[in-house]
Amino acid sequence: MTVPAEANVCIVGAGAAGLMAAVAAGRSLKATGASGTIVALDGAKTLGAKILVAGGGRCNVTHWRVTESEYAVNRPAVRSVLRRFGADETVHFFDQLGVELKREETGKLFPVTDSARTVLNALLRAVQDAGASIVHPARVTGVSRSEQGFTVTGAWGSMRAARVILATGGMALPRSGSDGAGYEFARTLGHSLTPAIRPALVPLTLPSGHWITELSGLTIHAELVLRGPTGKRLVHFANSTLCTHFGLSGPSVLDISRYLLDARDREPGTTLILNWMPGESADAADAWLLAAKGRGLLTVLRERLPERLARAILVQARLAPDATVQQTPREARRTLVELLVATSLPIEGDRGFTHAEVTAGGVPIEEVDLGSMESLACPGLSLCGEVLDVDGRIGGFNFQWAWATGWIAGQAAARAIAAIPQPTA
Numbered sequence: 186m187t188v189p190a191e192a193n194v195c196i197v198g199a200g201a202a203g204l205m206a207a208v209a210a211g212r213s214l215k216a217t218g219a220s221g222t223i224v225a226l227d228g229a230k231t232l233g234a235k236i237l238v239a240g241g242g243r244c245n246v247t248h249w250r251v252t253e254s255e256y257a258v259n260r261p262a263v264r265s266v267l268r269r270f271g272a273d274e275t276v277h278f279f280d281q282l283g284v285e286l287k288r289e290e291t292g293k294l295f296p297v298t299d300s301a302r303t304v305l306n307a308l309l310r311a312v313q314d315a316g317a318s319i320v321h322p323a324r325v326t327g328v329s330r331s332e333q334g335f336t337v338t339g340a341w342g343s344m345r346a347a348r349v350i351l352a353t354g355g356m357a358l359p360r361s362g363s364d365g366a367g368y369e370f371a372r373t374l375g376h377s378l379t380p381a382i383r384p385a386l387v388p389l390t391l392p393s394g395h396w397i398t399e400l401s402g403l404t405i406h407a408e409l410v411l412r413g414p415t416g417k418r419l420v421h422f423a424n425s426t427l428c429t430h431f432g433l434s435g436p437s438v439l440d441i442s443r444y445l446l447d448a449r450d451r452e453p454g455t456t457l458i459l460n461w462m463p464g465e466s467a468d469a470a471d472a473w474l475l476a477a478k479g480r481g482l483l484t485v486l487r488e489r490l491p492e493r494l495a496r497a498i499l500v501q502a503r504l505a506p507d508a509t510v511q512q513t514p515r516e517a518r519r520t521l522v523e524l525l526v527a528t529s530l531p532i533e534g535d536r537g538f539t540h541a542e543v544t545a546g547g548v549p550i551e552e553v554d555l556g557s558m559e560s561l562a563c564p565g566l567s568l569c570g571e572v573l574d575v576d577g578r579i580g581g582f583n584f585q586w587a588w589a590t591g592w593i594a595g596q597a598a599a600r601a602i603a604a605i606p607q608p609t610a
């Protein structure tokens with residue numbers, strides 16, 4: 186299909202937010218009885234790449250309980266959006282499309298088929314049923330506005346549109362088609378961008394040869410704590426933690442990454458601490474060691490830690506595996522306790538957008554009307570999804586943001602079109 190010369194609503198980007206916007210706009214327009222064309226343009230050859238890879242190919246669609254506290258920034262704004270379209274609305278929406286969701290122990294919701302393809306196919310069908318269309322690959326290279334409306338351009342030509350919904354995503358996983366082009370469109374249409382646009386939910390790197398990198402492949406339930414320069418606990422996450430050849434990954438690391446990267450810029454002296462025995466304090470760990478009289482330290486540590494890790498920690502503490510706690514000088518015991526509950530991580534950096542799941546930063550949410558997602562800087566333009574400066578933790582919260590804002594933007598754009606007097610025959 187070629188790009189039409191005109192549309193009432195042009196949606197730039199057909200990822201999670203753009204597809205949702207297309208469904209909502211199409212359905213709303215039908216409901217009002219007005220006529221109009223809704224066209225989504227996407228630069229990708231294969232649609233929905235992120236939906237397909239999400240949740241390890243199972244697509245963690247949302248979470249059974251979504252509140253603003255799961256998001257890192259702009260919580261009052263997030264609350265306002267979730268009130269309009271929260272997790273219940275997402276479950277109901279997908280249920281109507283025939284996609285039944287199941288809740289897992291973690292609270293995450295997945296399709297009962299355990300296949301992300303079910304989610305994508307249902308969305309594509311819903312776009313069609315709503316009377317909207319998707320053209321791809323049709324990469325957009327410019328969006329401009331004049332008194333007559335918008336002109337959307339690409340190597341394929343140009344399209345005029347009364348309204349534009351910007352759903353271009355952020356910069357995570359750029360090979361999926363989301364490479365940050367949307368930020369430039371927003372900027373040229375009058376928006377500002379946050380001073381930093383960084384990878385979030387991203388693995389972290391340690392110096393080459395750091396002892397944790399030698400534990401590559403080891404997964405453990407651990408706690409990560411971000412401490413401010415005064416030692417104050419700023420944020421913490423306890424979850425599965427994976428040691429890798431480059432550093433650390435796994436849900437706890439991904440969740441804390443955006444806070445670490447952000448704090449590093451704003452608060453030099455911030456440190457990331459790893460507790461291999463989540464919930465245990467230094468005093469409790471010390472008491473536990475002291476209670477293990479007469480037994481070798483490795484035997485004792487193995488009660489709570491995998492043997493590889495226990496051995497590595499003893500090497501770091503310069504203690505022999507068969508030494509007993511009585512044979513261990515007080516200072517060495519203190520070092521051991523510190524390694525167990527407060528290993529300091531000299532994080533070098535992150536694995537970048539290629540390995541990130543989302544983007545922290547973007548168009549400030551204060552620049553849109555939360556009831557319609559319409560731009561306050563450029564009338565007729567709406568923004569939804571990750572292009573906005575909102576990111577959540579792992580668990581389905583980022584898709585929830587995309588579904589919710591896409592829905593609101595699509596509905597409002599269609600209502601605005603329906604309100605424009607239709608030409609009489």
Ligand SMILES: Cc1cc2nc3c(=O)[nH]c(=O)nc-3n(C[C@H](O)[C@H](O)[C@H](O)COP(=O)(O)OP(=O)(O)OC[C@H]3O[C@@H](n4cnc5c(N)ncnc54)[C@H](O)[C@@H]3O)c2cc1C
Pocket residue numbers: 197198199200201202203226227228229233234235236238239240241244245246247323324325326352353354355357358361362363364365366367541542543569570571572580581582583584585587
């Ligand atoms: C590996 C991975 C796993 C993830 N797993 C989960 C999960 O299980 N649960 C969860 O909640 N979140 C998950 N996320 C995050 C989630 O995928 C995103 O938050 C969500 O996709 C954002 O939706 P969006 O529509 O705003 O952006 P995107 O999904 O990135 O869609 C943007 C679309 O715009 C198109 N586009 C961009 N620029 C242009 C242009 N110039 N012209 C035309 N088209 C353009 C792109 O091709 C793309 O199709 C995961 C992300 C990754 C990378």
